[in-house]
Amino acid sequence: MYYYILEPPSSRAVRQTYQRLRDLLTNLGIAGEMVAASPARTPEELSIMGLEKGYSTIVAVGGDAFVGRIAQSIIGQSVLGVIPVGEAVQISQIIGTDNMRSAAEFLKFRRLSTFNTVLTDSEATIFLDSVIEPTKLAKVNFVIDGKLRGYAYFNKLTITRNLEIKIESSHHIEAKKILGLFSVGGRVIGSESVFRGKNVRLVTEPDLPVTVSRVPITKTPIQLQLTQNSLKVITRRGSIL
Amino acid sequence: MKGAMETNGPGTIVGVNVSLSGTLKDQNDISVFGMIEGEVISEKAVIIGQSAQVKGPVKGELVTIAGVVRGSITAHEKLELLETGKVFGSISTKNLVIHSGAVLIGKSEMPAGDETEVGESIPEDQSDSTNEESPELTPDEE
Numbered sequence: 001m002y003y004y005i006l007e008p009p010s011s012r013a014v015r016q017t018y019q020r021l022r023d024l025l026t027n028l029g030i031a032g033e034m035v036a037a038s039p040a041r042t043p044e045e046l047s048i049m050g051l052e053k054g055y056s057t058i059v060a061v062g063g064d065a066f067v068g069r070i071a072q073s074i075i076g077q078s079v080l081g082v083i084p085v086g087e088a089v090q091i092s093q094i095i096g097t098d099n100m101r102s103a104a105e106f107l108k109f110r111r112l113s114t115f116n117t118v119l120t121d122s123e124a125t126i127f128l129d130s131v132i133e134p135t136k137l138a139k140v141n142f143v144i145d146g147k148l149r150g151y152a153y154f155n156k157l158t159i160t161r162n163l164e165i166k167i168e169s170s171h172h173i174e175a176k177k178i179l180g181l182f183s184v185g186g187r188v189i190g191s192e193s194v195f196r197g198k199n200v201r202l203v204t205e206p207d208l209p210v211t212v213s214r215v216p217i218t219k220t221p222i223q224l225q226l227t228q229n230s231l232k233v234i235t236r237r238g239s240i241l
Numbered sequence: 242m243k244g245a246m247e248t249n250g251p252g253t254i255v256g257v258n259v260s261l262s263g264t265l266k267d268q269n270d271i272s273v274f275g276m277i278e279g280e281v282i283s284e285k286a287v288i289i290g291q292s293a294q295v296k297g298p299v300k301g302e303l304v305t306i307a308g309v310v311r312g313s314i315t316a317h318e319k320l321e322l323l324e325t326g327k328v329f330g331s332i333s334t335k336n337l338v339i340h341s342g343a344v345l346i347g348k349s350e351m352p353a354g355d356e357t358e359v360g361e362s363i364p365e366d367q368s369d370s371t372n373e374e375s376p377e378l379t380p381d382e383e
Contacts, residue, residue: 148279150261169258191256191274196267 002032002081002107003050005043005070007062009036010086017085021061021100028108032059037066047073057234059107063087064128065215071231072125072217075117081107081234087213090128096236111238114229118163120210121223127231130210130217132157132202137171139205140220144197152193159210163200163226167193200224252285257292271301273308287316291325304334306343313347 004025009015018036025031033055037043043060047070050058059081060070067088071080083103084092092098094115095106118126132140133156141151142165158166170190202222209216252270255261259275264282271283274290279297281287287301293308304316306326313330314320320334324342331348339345 148261148263148265150259150263152256152259152275167256167259169256171258189257191258192254193256193259193275194252194254196253 001055002030002057002059003053003055004032004034004059004061004083005046005050006034006036007043007060007066007085008038014085017100018061021083021085021104024101024104025107028104030104030108043069044073050074051077057081057107057110059083061085063213064090065213067091068128068212068215068217071117071127071233075125075127075227075231079112079232079234083107090213094128094233094235102236106234106236110234111236112232113235113238115231115233116162116226116228117230118159118161119225119227120218122218124210124218125227126159126210126212126217126224127161128212129161130159130212132159132204132208132210132220134204134208137169138208140167141203141205142195143201144195145199148195148197152191157202157204159224163197163224165193165195165197165200165202167191167195198226252283255293289326298330 006018009018022031022034035046037046043066047058051074055078057079058070058074060067061083063086067082074080082091082095083100084098085100088098095103097103115127120126137153137155139151139153140157143149152167152169154167154169156168170188172188202220202224204220207220209219210222211217252272253265253267255273255275255277257274261276262278264280265271265277266282268284270286271281272288272290273281273293273295276294277297281295281297281299283301285301286303287299289295289299289306289308289310291307295308295310295312297312299310299312300315302316302318304314305321305323306328307323309327311329314328314332316334319336319338320332321338322328322340322343322345324340327344329346331350332345333350335352337349
């Protein structure tokens with residue numbers, strides 16, 4: 001039996017979608033307990049309630065940030081099911097569909113895939129790509145596996161569940177003026193770096209929030225640790241990814 | 242980036258505005274466009290881009306240099322030094338390509354196995370067949 005946690009509906013249309021989902025799950029024979037998150041009942045609290053009730057599968061119904069919060073709460077204790085609703089680009093790619101009906105059918109077939117996640121020192125878990133995106137070029141110092149130290153300037157830094165650090169930057173070099181008439185040399189320099197490790201420390205100047213779908217989950221400075229095969233998710237095809 | 246990690250995945254890329262010190266090790270390709278002080282080790286290809294500056298040894302199967310390397314280079318298969326490449330240190334490879342304009346200051350070494358191939362005599366039957374196919378040269382033509 002599944003325990004469904006619904007993201008608070010952002011519109012009337014979403015409320016209607018939830019009603020259709022109830023009918024769909026009943027028709028598929030996988031209707032379970034359904035609870036809706038609210039300011040009074042956070043998705044984390046509801047996840048813990050579901051675990052305490054003995055559910056072995058918690059199904060998150062909502063967008064990327066919402067699913068990420070539930071994944072963090074149940075990691076290592078329960079299987080995660082997902083029905084993508086709203087802004088759910090990343091999670092749709094992971095489970096193999098952005099369609100509610102298909103996702104519900106996947107739940108019925110219950111094929112499991114195992115994923116790595118990243119644990120932070122603030123006890124946040126990174127399952128979906130997490131982003132540090134300063135408003136202007138910022139500096140990050142990093143230590144990877146205690147063996148490699150470095151720094152970079154960046155506009156966007158992405159942390160994946162496989163503890164891959166992607167650093168992107170783009171900065172403009174001012175054009176030089178000759179005799180006050182001609183401009184030469186002005187250009188944009190783009191840079192992209194990719195590193196992987198098992199233990200990574202990131203320190204930004206200044207401290208910056210780490211977000212999933214623009215929702216903050218933690219902030220820098222941050223210590224990251226790869227946790228291999230730590231989360232089981234119901235997907236289109238079962239496999240270890 | 243490996244360090245202790247041994248999983249596969251896309252290679253490591255060190256961007257233009259990145260500066261590193263320590264050991265950069267990966268089972269997959271490594272591309273460097275920034276600055277590194279330390280070892281660069283890959284089980285596949287290492288590309289040192291035009292904007293890169295590396296101070297330390299570089300090891301890989303295929304190594305391509307378009308930037309500056311101050312340190313030894315070991316390429317198990319092939320080392321290519323492009324026209325913008327500058328190497329200050331010894332190199333070791335089986336297959337070496339140096340483009341016009343490149344700078345190499347240091348010793349060059351090829352694995353011992355290749356020396357025997359250079360001195361090998363052509364077997365008789367092969368030399369005969371070669372003679373049969375080749376038109377004979379007259380003293381004038383010579």
